[in-house]
Amino acid sequence: MQSIFQTVGIVGTGAMGRGIAQMAAQAGSRVRLFDLQPGAADAARAALADTWSKLLAKGRLDAAQQAAYVAQLSPASALGDLSDCDLVVEAIVERLDVKQRLFTDLEAIVNEHAVLATNTSSLSITAIASALKHPQRLAGYHFFNPVPLMRVVEVIAGLKTSAAVCQQLTAYTRQFGHTPVSAQDTPGFIVNHAGRGYGTEALRVAGERVADFATIDRILRDQMGFKLGPFELMDLTALDVSHPVMESIYRQYYDEPRYRPSVITAQRLAGGVVGKKVGEGFYAYDNGTAVVPPEPAIPDVAQLPPVWVSPKAARRPELYQLLKDLGASIETAQAPSAAALILVAPLGLDVTTLAAVERLDPTRTMGIDMMLDDAATKRRVLATNPATRPDMRDAAHALFARDGKAVSVIRDSGGFVTQRVVATIVNIAADMCQQGICTPKDLEVAVTLGLGYPMGPLAMGDRIGPTNVLEILFNMGTVYADPRYRPSPWLRRRGALGLSLMHEEA
DSSP states (O other), rough: OSSSEEEEEEEEOOHHHHHHHHHHHTTOOOOEEEETTTTTTHHHHHHHHHHHHHHHHHTSSHHHHHHHHTTTEEEEEGGGGTOSSSSEEEEEOOOOOHHHHHHHHHHTSOTOEEEEEEOOSOOOHHHHTTTTTOOOHHHHHHHOOOOOOOOOOEEEEOTTTHHHHHHHHHHHHHHOOOOOEEEETTTTTTTHHHHHHHHHHHHHHHHHTSSSSHHHHHHHHHHHOOOHHHHHHHHHHHHHHHHHHHHHHHHHSOOOOOOOOOHHHHHHHHHHHOBGTTBBBBSSSTTTEOOOOOOOOOOOSSSSSOOOEOOOOOOOHHHHHHHHHHHHEEEOOOOOOOOOOOEEESSOOOOHHHHHHHHHOOOGEEEEEEEEOOOGEEEEEEOOOOOOOOHHHHHHHHHTTTOOOOOOOOOOSSSOOHHHHHHHHHHHHHHHHHHTSSOOHHHHHHHHHHHHHSHHHHHHHHHHHHHHHHHHHHHHHHHOOOOOGOOOOHHHHHHHHTTTTTOOOO
């Protein structure tokens, strides 16, 4: 099959440029490599030849394919050597003035039908194109690192980008086996925008001393199925990359509270404690392996108290069945006895508030997160309040660990860890749909492929139930009196009507 773009120029031959060049060559395009640094284009060609040699050795391609791919690459000694390109993709420094200058130069070199594309992850496509005489020919073409493995590409239309240009880039992406998603020109596009909730809310949880970094990571992995906890992920990407993105999106949205960065990452960035690549981040690293603190031991409790469950507990029937399966002595009277462990299961509210409102003895009151079906999780999460007695805390821990499932005990907060983080993720995603940044379908695809989430954020909301997400957000907004938990109209309307979050309006 003939490639949509016969000749493709790549400006910037670092990791991203090389990855894009690999995809272009494998799509059947002739590829011109240009870099201002002397010898960089030749080094990129050699590195790609080595990559294909390794794939040949693994049986992932044959000798004829390897030879053809290498033959399609040629270094360019000057920008003018890109004059015959049908598409030029830049992957250079993230500076608006530098990118504008490059595209102004390219516009004078390539033919009038050539497509210009920027791999920017954070700059406005409209702003970059504003320097051009023909801004309709420029689009965002955002790949993720490593390009061959991260199989989603954002195709972004600036304010004046031609629809035909985006259609060509979308079709070309499919030619080399990646999945294109369409986005409007807004801060963070799809993936970096949708990803704000995971790290920023986890940082707020840590900043409130609800739990330590390792516990938060364990909870989100084991309860919701994330491959990496937020602090593991930030250590992997490194704070010198992730914190500036947090600040950039926050500022570009004129300090919208939903995207507010954390002083924790700002301080660690200033101190050089940026992650795995320097051997020190949220975790210490020994020969590249994170040194993870052990989980607290299960308390040895000789005699467990009877258990009384609040009538307002979420999933109350399921909680009763769980207690029965664990062999607990269950009290069913209207009020707990003087010896009972009191359980509440809030959505978005803190244990302290429920103890006060329901007039429960706070010294014996513990919370349990029942947002998700217990059978679907690998960990149970309990929460104390400031007055909880140590013996009651230990009894609850021992009871819920009886069947061998992991248990984490955290401090009180409005919403448990998973409730807070997932509700924030869902709310941001719903707001993106409200803004028309992308379709719900493209949002789900981009997030699952680009961020590796166990499911898309709208699917998360449907799993939990839109009304439950709304309840969590409303209650957290009440507890914290903070507009960052203000529900998106998209979420609110669908919750009110009992519709799936994937439902698109006519």
